[in-house]
Amino acid sequence: MRDKAWEQSLYEHQHAMIKRLDIHRQKERSTSLSQDEVMAVEHTFQLLVASMLDLAIYVLQHHYDVSIERRDQVLDALIKHQDVTFEQGEQIKVLVELRQKILFDYLDENFDELASALSLRRYGLVEILTKEWTARLDNNE
Template structure:
């Protein structure tokens, strides 16, 4: 069942995470960032990607009636249903892999990979897909 309040809250959450990442992206050229700031950036990125995957699960459930038990299955179902292009799938895969690296290899220094993703603003895909998916739900469930 569709929950428009949750959708709106998710959009607001994603927007806040993207603003935080954009601030970092613009700031890092001017000054060095400390370890606490790195942790905020890593956490914001993790939350942003997780919210994209959760929204995708929600779309699959509400639009296609596909019950997805884990975030790991989401990408395959999106591709199977042609809900994302191959290129978007590849971009999502990069975001997911980077999130996994940060989440599970937290003792390693992965921040340079995240900085590269920031420079390319790879995370902007999340906002675009979110808007597309919510529009898709709105148009099919009037």
């Protein structure tokens, strides 16, 4: 059974995270960030991508009756059900790979890659997909 309150709450949370990332992206490039600011941007990015994957799992379950147990299975399932375009799939792959680097290679400096992804505003795809997926669920009712 769908939980529209959760869907709305997730969308609002994603929107707030995107606004935070936009603020960072629009900052003067010559302004260096403190370690706390870097960690906050990385954490916001990680949460945003995780929320996209969790929503995709939710949509796959409620729209296609497909059970996905792990986030690393999401992209393949979305492609199999033609739920994303090729370009969207490639963008999701980049976002997920970057999230994985930040999450598991936390001793390495990955902020330059993240800053590059932020400058391209790749994370904006999350909001687009959220709207598309919830609309698909609405049409399924």
